[in-house]
Structure formats: structure tokens, C-alpha cells
Amino acid sequence: MSNEASIAELLEIIRKRRSFFITSHARPDGDAIGSALGLMHLLEIMGKEVVVAFADPIPFTYQTLPGVHRIVHELPSAAPDVAIVLECDSIERTGFHPGHFARLHAATIINIDHHISGRAFADFNWIDKSACAVGAMVYDLILASGTKITEPIASCLYAAVLTDTGSFT
Numbered sequence: 675m676s677n678e679a680s681i682a683e684l685l686e687i688i689r690k691r692r693s694f695f696i697t698s699h700a701r702p703d704g705d706a707i708g709s710a711l712g713l714m715h716l717l718e719i720m721g722k723e724v725v726v727a728f729a730d731p732i733p734f735t736y737q738t739l740p741g742v743h744r745i746v747h748e749l750p751s752a753a754p755d756v757a758i759v760l761e762c763d764s765i766e767r768t769g770f771h772p773g774h775f776a777r778l779h780a781a782t783i784i785n786i787d788h789h790i791s792g793r794a795f796a797d798f799n800w801i802d803k804s805a806c807a808v809g810a811m812v813y814d815l816i817l818a819s820g821t822k823i824t825e826p827i828a829s830c831l832y833a834a835v836l837t838d839t840g841s842f843t
Contacts, residue, residue: 680800681818687782687798688819691755693723695781698760698808700769702728704736704837706761709786709808711741712830713758716816719824725750729769739833740826757781761788761808764795786811809834 688694694717698706710726717724727746736742749770759765762785765772785796788805805811809831816823 680802681815684784684798684800684815685819687756687784688717688720688722691722691782693754693756694725695750695754695757696724696726696760697728697757697768697770699762699767700729702730702732702736705807705809705834707732707736707739707742707745708830708832708834708837709760709812710745711739712809712812712816712827712834713760714741714744715824715827715830716812716819716821719821720819723754725754727770736833740829753781755781756784758784758786759796760786763787807835807838809838 696710696713696717698710702710706728710728714724714726725746726741726744727749729747731747732742732745759768762768765783782798783796785794785799785801786808787799787801788803788808788811794801800811802811812834813823813831816827
């Protein structure tokens with residue numbers, strides 16, 4: 675399946691749903707945090723309800739990213755329409771207990787990853803092994819949605835791509 679088809683299908687899922695939960699891997703890095711926050715900003719511009727959670731604390735380096743203060747460290751109490759897992763090859767890699775994550779079972783689970791080790795474990799899997807960062811994939815999603823790149827989105831995605839490329843090297 676081409677990236678364009680994947681993006682179009684993903685946008686269709688997003689447009690039909692209202693509430694979203696976003697997470698990424700334990701011990702989050704710049705791509706995990708920046709892409710999650712960039713995606714959060716996109717979804718909110720689209721009128722969606724969004725919760726972003728990481729199992730582990732956010733490193734000090736990323737504390738100035740727009741929206742970082744909204745990140746929580748527990749799973750939502752009610753199942754969202756969609757759970758989006760970024761940069762993980764499994765639910766276990768999120769750092770949340772798989773049994774606790776299971777209460778989100780009613781949600782559609784979306785997996786967005788760019789790693790060679792990426793595995794299709796979700797209801798919808800967008801794995802682009804040629805992407806330099808998940809932040810770059812979120813950027814492609816934003817462009818395809820027709821949404822304007824705002825300053826908060828740009829800052830978050832810049833951090834994502836900068837850190838995952840080793841400062842663009």
C-alpha cells in the first residue's frame with residue numbers, strides 16, 4: 675500500500691472519530707514527544723478531543739515544547755474512539771501495562787512507525803521505513819489534511835525530526 679493511500683485512509687478514520695488517545699514508547703525521546711504533540715495540535719484543530727500520555731516522565735530538554743504541560747502519565751479512564759501508538763513495535767513498548775492498555779480495546783488502534791523493526795500490531799498500521807522520523811510522517815499527514823502548519827505544530831515537529839536525525843546528519 676502506498677503512503678498516499680495510507681494517509682488518505684488514516685484521514686478517513688480520523689474524520690469519522692471524536693476522541694483520541696496518543697502515546698509512544700517508554701523513556702520518550704524527541705521524536706516520540708514532538709510527534710505526539712504535533713499530532714495532538716492537528717487533531718485539536720480538526721475539532722477532536724485528545725489526551726496524550728507517556729508512561730515515563732518527559733525529559734527536561736523537551737519541557738518547553740508547546741502543549742507539553744498537557745501530557746499525563748496514566749491511561750484515560752474511558753475508552754477513546756481511537757488510540758494512536760507512535761514509534762512502537764508493540765503495545766508493550768509503551769511502558770503501560772498491557773492488561774491496563776486492554777481497557778482501550780474498544781478503541782480503534784492506529785500504529786504509526788518508521789523503524790525497520792516496525793510490526794503491524796494494530797487495527798490500522800502506517801509503517802514507513804523510509805521516513806527519517808515519525809514527526810516527518812505526522813508532517814505528511816498534516817499536509818494531506820489541508821491543515822495550516824501553526825507555530826506550535828512546527829516547533830513540535832522540528833524537535834521530532836531534529837532529534838531523530840542527529841541534527842539532520
